[in-house]
Amino acid sequence: MKAAAAQDAARVRESLAPGGDFPYKLVATDLDGTLLRSDDTVSERTRTALEGACARGAAHIVVTGRAVPWTRHILDDLGYDGIAVCGQGAQVYHAGEHRLLTSVTLDRQLAGLALSKIEAEVGPLALAASRDGVDGEVLVGPGYRVQEGPLPVVEFRDAAELWSAPLNKVYVQHPGLSDDALADVARQVAGDLVGVTMAGEGIVEILPLGLSKATGLSLAARRLGAKAADTIAFGDMPNDIPMFGWAAHGVAMANAHGDLKAVADEVTASNEDDGIAMVLERWL
Numbered sequence: 001m002k003a004a005a006a007q008d009a010a011r012v013r014e015s016l017a018p019g020g021d022f023p024y025k026l027v028a029t030d031l032d033g034t035l036l037r038s039d040d041t042v043s044e045r046t047r048t049a050l051e052g053a054c055a056r057g058a059a060h061i062v063v064t065g066r067a068v069p070w071t072r073h074i075l076d077d078l079g080y081d082g083i084a085v086c087g088q089g090a091q092v093y094h095a096g097e098h099r100l101l102t103s104v105t106l107d108r109q110l111a112g113l114a115l116s117k118i119e120a121e122v123g124p125l126a127l128a129a130s131r132d133g134v135d136g137e138v139l140v141g142p143g144y145r146v147q148e149g150p151l152p153v154v155e156f157r158d159a160a161e162l163w164s165a166p167l168n169k170v171y172v173q174h175p176g177l178s179d180d181a182l183a184d185v186a187r188q189v190a191g192d193l194v195g196v197t198m199a200g201e202g203i204v205e206i207l208p209l210g211l212s213k214a215t216g217l218s219l220a221a222r223r224l225g226a227k228a229a230d231t232i233a234f235g236d237m238p239n240d241i242p243m244f245g246w247a248a249h250g251v252a253m254a255n256a257h258g259d260l261k262a263v264a265d266e267v268t269a270s271n272e273d274d275g276i277a278m279v280l281e282r283w284l
Contacts (some may be wrong), residue, residue: 013186022056022283025230026221028243030213031064032072032200033271042078044174049277052141052284056204059224061085062211065199065239067130067168068093068100070099070138083223087130088166088197088239089208089216092223102219105132106194106208112163114190114206118172121189121203128153128171129162136168144173145202159210170206179204183238197239198257205223212242234268234276251279 027050029035035042050060062084064071071086071093081096092101095101119125126143137160140146140153156162168236174182183204186196195207221227233240233247236256244250244263252264253275261267268275 012127022053024053024057024058024232024248026224026226026232027058027060027280028063028217028231028233028247029060029276030235030237030240030243031062031071033255034234035062035271035276036074040074042278043274043277045274046277047214049274049280049284053280056283059226061189061217061220061224062095063089063217063233063235063243063249065197065203065205065213065237067091067136067138068134069136069221072098072134079087083220085213085216085220087168087216088205089211089213090132090208092216093134100134101223104168104208106169106206107165108167109207110193110209111167111170114186114193115170115172117189117193119188122174122177122185124176126173127159127162130171132166132168143175144171147200147202168207172204172206173202182228182283185244195219199237199239213239214242214246232279235237236271251275 036044054060061082062075062080064086065088068091069086071084075084075095080106081202084093084095086093090104090124095103115125127141128144129139137154139156141156146153172182179202183196183198193209195209195211197205197207199205221231227246228246231247232249233243234251235243236253238257238259241263250264253268254267254270268279
């Protein structure tokens with residue numbers, strides 16, 4: 001398998017003759033479950049395809065639900081020095097300069113009211129939150145299940161700690177409801193106060209009202225001189241739905257959530273099987 005992948009990458013690299021326009025100015029990719037494989041790496045074939053698209057006039061932009069502190073090390077490892085959209089669109093981040101260009105924070109009073117309304121409907125929630133800033137901590141409360149991996153968190157016991165500094169988003173979990181069910185209830189009872197999205201297994205998020213990957217991507221695209229009509233987007237979760245609605249062409253991975261596949265323009269192979277590369281190689 002590795003030998004075959006290396007051969008595919010070499011074939012694409014050899015095909016990159018000078019000249020020849022790429023049909024999109026912007027290639028927007030989610031990270032987890034899309035650009036990254038399960039071991040948090042990007043295959044040689046996918047790297048080569050993205051390099052080929054950029055060589056023919058496109059720009060690659062990462063658009064992730066992860067806040068900057070949980071994204072920065074991956075971008076550094078990839079040698080990515082362009083603009084990235086992080087925190088579900090809350091943060092536009094310059095990876096090469098390690099600085100925030102724009103940042104949107106959650107109204108903590110509205111978020112507290114929203115959580116009260118959700119808990120009145122379904123009972124106590126386990127909570128976590130992402131603080132604003134390039135070095136913003138992720139706070140994790142009692143009972144909140146953190147995904148395995150090296151991502152740093154700070155535990156809290158006193159709820160007052162959660163609201164003591166500006167936040168980009170709050171994470172919620174329920175001991176009995178599925179992620180989809182919890183997100184549906186949250187939208188029904190608090191959707192007039194905050195945004196709600198499901199970004200992955202165990203990841204239901206409370207966001208500033210109206211915020212999405214699409215809003216962050218549109219801001220970043222403007223900086224890059226690109227428009228929605230110039231953009232192809234790749235993703236795998238319901239939080240990518242607004243991005244697909246904004247971009248000219250939305251491509252869901254084979255491993256994508258059914259809700260995203262339902263609105264995608266096409267479905268490609270999985271993140272483990274170079275789904276991004278398979279699409280980009282059509283024009284290389």
